[in-house]
Amino acid sequence: MLSDLADCMGDSVSTSRPSTNGLMTGGRLKFFIGGAIIFVVLAWLIVTNIGGASAQYLSVEELLAQGPSDQMVRVSGLVSGETIDWDPQRLVLRFEMADESGSIPVMYEGVRPDMFRDGAQVVVEGKHSSDGVFEANNLLLKCPSKYVEE
Amino acid sequence: MSQIGYGVLLLCLCVSVYGAVASFIGARRGSRRVLRSGTNALRVMVDLVSAAVAILLYLLLTRDFGVAYVYQYTSTHLPFIYTVSAFWAGEAGSWLLWLWFLTILAAIAVRQSERLGKIGPYILATLAANQAFFTLVLILIANPFETMASTPMEGVGMLPLLENPGMVIHPPILFLGYAGYSIPLAFALAALMSGEVSSDWVKAVRPWNLLAWISLGLGIIIGAWWSYVELGWGGYWAWDPVENASLIPWLIGTAFVHSAMMEERRGMHRVWNLVLAILAFVLCLFATLVTRGGIIVSDLHGFARSLQPIAYLLMSFMALILGVGSFLIWRRRHRLTSERQMENPISREGSFLLTNVLLCGMALIVVVGTIYPTFAQTVRGIQISLDASFFDRATGPLALALICLMGICPVIAWRRLTGDGLRLLLPAALGGILSAGLLLVLGVREALPLVSGAISAFVVLSLLSILVRDVRSRRRSTGESYVRATLTMLSRARRRYGAYVVHLGIVFIAIGVTGSRTYKSEQLIALNPDESTTIEGYELRYRDYSVQTLNPEPETYQSKVRFSTTLDVYVDDSRVATLTPQKNYHYALENPWVTEVAIRSTLKEDLYVILASLEDDGLAAFQIVINPLITWIWIGGGVLLLGTAIAAWPSGRRRAEER
Numbered sequence: 001m002l003s004d005l006a007d008c009m010g011d012s013v014s015t016s017r018p019s020t021n022g023l024m025t026g027g028r029l030k031f032f033i034g035g036a037i038i039f040v041v042l043a044w045l046i047v048t049n050i051g052g053a054s055a056q057y058l059s060v061e062e063l064l065a066q067g068p069s070d071q072m073v074r075v076s077g078l079v080s081g082e083t084i085d086w087d088p089q090r091l092v093l094r095f096e097m098a099d100e101s102g103s104i105p106v107m108y109e110g111v112r113p114d115m116f117r118d119g120a121q122v123v124v125e126g127k128h129s130s131d132g133v134f135e136a137n138n139l140l141l142k143c144p145s146k147y148v149e150e
Numbered sequence: 151m152s153q154i155g156y157g158v159l160l161l162c163l164c165v166s167v168y169g170a171v172a173s174f175i176g177a178r179r180g181s182r183r184v185l186r187s188g189t190n191a192l193r194v195m196v197d198l199v200s201a202a203v204a205i206l207l208y209l210l211l212t213r214d215f216g217v218a219y220v221y222q223y224t225s226t227h228l229p230f231i232y233t234v235s236a237f238w239a240g241e242a243g244s245w246l247l248w249l250w251f252l253t254i255l256a257a258i259a260v261r262q263s264e265r266l267g268k269i270g271p272y273i274l275a276t277l278a279a280n281q282a283f284f285t286l287v288l289i290l291i292a293n294p295f296e297t298m299a300s301t302p303m304e305g306v307g308m309l310p311l312l313e314n315p316g317m318v319i320h321p322p323i324l325f326l327g328y329a330g331y332s333i334p335l336a337f338a339l340a341a342l343m344s345g346e347v348s349s350d351w352v353k354a355v356r357p358w359n360l361l362a363w364i365s366l367g368l369g370i371i372i373g374a375w376w377s378y379v380e381l382g383w384g385g386y387w388a389w390d391p392v393e394n395a396s397l398i399p400w401l402i403g404t405a406f407v408h409s410a411m412m413e414e415r416r417g418m419h420r421v422w423n424l425v426l427a428i429l430a431f432v433l434c435l436f437a438t439l440v441t442r443g444g445i446i447v448s449d450l451h452g453f454a455r456s457l458q459p460i461a462y463l464l465m466s467f468m469a470l471i472l473g474v475g476s477f478l479i480w481r482r483r484h485r486l487t488s489e490r491q492m493e494n495p496i497s498r499e500g501s502f503l504l505t506n507v508l509l510c511g512m513a514l515i516v517v518v519g520t521i522y523p524t525f526a527q528t529v530r531g532i533q534i535s536l537d538a539s540f541f542d543r544a545t546g547p548l549a550l551a552l553i554c555l556m557g558i559c560p561v562i563a564w565r566r567l568t569g570d571g572l573r574l575l576l577p578a579a580l581g582g583i584l585s586a587g588l589l590l591v592l593g594v595r596e597a598l599p600l601v602s603g604a605i606s607a608f609v610v611l612s613l614l615s616i617l618v619r620d621v622r623s624r625r626r627s628t629g630e631s632y633v634r635a636t637l638t639m640l641s642r643a644r645r646r647y648g649a650y651v652v653h654l655g656i657v658f659i660a661i662g663v664t665g666s667r668t669y670k671s672e673q674l675i676a677l678n679p680d681e682s683t684t685i686e687g688y689e690l691r692y693r694d695y696s697v698q699t700l701n702p703e704p705e706t707y708q709s710k711v712r713f714s715t716t717l718d719v720y721v722d723d724s725r726v727a728t729l730t731p732q733k734n735y736h737y738a739l740e741n742p743w744v745t746e747v748a749i750r751s752t753l754k755e756d757l758y759v760i761l762a763s764l765e766d767d768g769l770a771a772f773q774i775v776i777n778p779l780i781t782w783i784w785i786g787g788g789v790l791l792l793g794t795a796i797a798a799w800p801s802g803r804r805r806a807e808e809r
Contacts, residue, residue, distance in 0.1 A: 041511075045515065045548070049539075049543040050519075050522065052540075053543070054535065056532055088676055111773055114742075114744075
């Protein structure tokens with residue numbers, strides 16, 4: 001898109017004064033360099049930031065196979081209802097998260113989300129600690145559309 | 151009644167298709183008679199669509215639950231104002247509202263197009279064709295007049311999250327913006343079709359451009375405000391695909407406002423203006439595709455999970471516009487040469503160009519971030535999520551550079567930087583650096599507030615010094631008093647000063663964003679009644695709680711159990727506010743819990759209290775958030791509106807000059 005911008009602006013500028021040939025190439029070159037710099041800056045902004053901000057989802061099976069680690073990961077799964085243990089005084093939420101392949105205990109310190117209940121689909125972000133518990137820093141619920149009730 | 155409504159829609163389709171064909175033929179043949187007929191078709195469209203709107207409104211207000219749309223979005227408990235806003239609570243009503251705005255704006259543009267010579271008829275043709283597409287969508291996919299097999303006794307009701315003043319005004323203003331961009335599109339395509347690609351179309355489209363820009367901008371800000379007061383997560387902008395979708399056309403529209411000025415004043419950027427006008431509208435369609443088409447994979451909002459029929463229609467329409475636009479630009483490329491070329495990059499031309507590039511660059515980043523997870527899933531087959539920090543980091547530097555340009559651009563002259571400009575620029579720059587120093591002395595250590603503070607101060611000082619210079623020179627030549635000179639200046643050069651006021655509004659928003667992003671602090675605490683907690687100089691005493699059932703019969707979305715708590719807020723041992731954060735359990739809803747936050751706003755900061763949970767014995771968990779300077783975002787929105795109104799206000803003298 002931006003190279004297009006540089007192109008079409010370069011075009012329109014350069015064709016405006018066909019008589020001044022030297023200026024034309026000079027102007028074109030300037031725009032080409034300017035456009036290239038801007039393009040590089042944009043690409044740099046995107047590439048350097050996209051890696052750190054994106055996280056790949058693991059299934060519970062993949063997480064268990066990987067074993068405990070210090071790496072931050074995202075796991076999605078379903079809440080098993082009978083395992084929900086909510087301590088309203090200390091604000092600690094414990095539950096088992098499961099998918100087709102297995103389940104893992106999760107501990108989360110924070111607010112129990114409103115829509116958190118048996119069978120809710122959740123995404124947890126955190127670390128698989130050495131005692132086998134997944135320590136979540138973030139607990140998100142997948143909810144149906146904001147606007148349309150399904 | 152609903153059959154009549156549907157019949158009206160069918161009639162709309164015939165009339166709009168006829169209007170498009172007649173205007174086009176009239177334009178090709180230069181036949182006034184055919185053309186008048188096309189014009190009349192567009193006028194009739196206003197009446198027809200208004201009739202459809204009136205019918206749907208009537209069905210909603212009489213709560214005719216036999217109509218699926220009325221059944222889905224209203225109930226007997228729903229207050230009057232939300233029964234009206236139920237009009238745009240769903241997809242079908244939103245499309246109808248959008249079409250209604252299109253017809254009204256088109257009817258006004260028709261009067262203007264009569265003065266535009268050869269371009270005029272093509273404008274009519276494009277507008278009518280656009281209306282035909284929207285009518286087609288209403289008929290094929292989103293018919294608001296669809297009836298149920300039998301008439302239920304009670305409606306489902308509105309989603310409680312939509313029961314908020316923000317949701318009464320946010321969608322119409324946003325749709326006014328989306329509809330508004332159909333006019334620049336029509337002008338651009340008409341200029342290309344007629345071959346009259348001089349800068350006239352850009353001049354003529356300016357008020358429309360500003361209308362669309364401010365509507366979209368305010369729509370976005372009101373949407374952010376709604377998210378802040380209603381969704382109860384303590385923030386206002388999450389870089390969610392829905393939010394991004396409306397931001398992208400706004401960024402492109404902002405670029406267009408600026409590059410249009412370059413064409414008006416200097417005859418430059420002519421191809422680029424055509425591209426931006428077309429792109430702004432296509433991106434409005436893209437926004438709809440994102441929210442309604444099921445095309446974007448989103449973490450939190452499982453929109454429609456598969457590609458919807460509407461997606462195919464929208465994509466075809468977008469492809470059609472882009473195809474026709476590109477072809478026409480290619481065909482007219484020889485006539486689209488600039489009158490001037492840039493002599494010096496450090497000139498007003500140069501800073502306008504940079505503004506343009508930065509805005510488009512930001513739009514590109516937002517597009518990339520929005521479609522990246524979808525792209526990764528379809529192409530690489532992996533599920534990836536992208537969090538908000540990507541957008542913050544990638545667009546932040548560009549946004550700061552843009553704000554900086556707002557201080558530089560008005561000072562430097564066309565063609566090159568003059569000594570006069572430098573005399574204004576240097577003190578302002580010095581002031582900016584001094585402000586950063588002051589912040590440093592006051593204990594600010596983070597990079598963002600220092601940079602942002604310096605830039606904001608620089609822009610404000612630069613704008614002020616321009617005002618002082620202008621007033622002084624006027625006083626010298628006319629001998630008026632300072633006040634009088636200021637007022638005459640403001641009313642004479644509305645365009646210029648309106649733009650400065652808009653820029654001031656952007657600075658306010660930047661201050662609000664910087665403050666709330668950098669210094670947001672949070673506390674999560676469980677309290678028993680009569681216990682208290684302190685945060686950032688506030689003492690919050692949890693006084694009482696209550697549970698009450700509202701609207702129990704008949705059971706609708708508006709039936710709820712309200713869990714309410716009362717907290718007294720003390721500053722220096724004197725009570726400054728009583729907050730009542732609540733939670734409502736809407737038992738008819740699949741996701742029954744809706745949080746109602748309590749906020750105490752001051753210009754300095756917001757105290758924002760969320761009731762996270764409430765046990766039977768009154769033990770409550772509160773999430774307490776301090777959002778510094780956040781009010782300045784909403785104030786900035788008001789200033790944007792004021793500035794745009796000043797800039798767009800028609801003045802008799804200026805009009806005469808333009809002719």
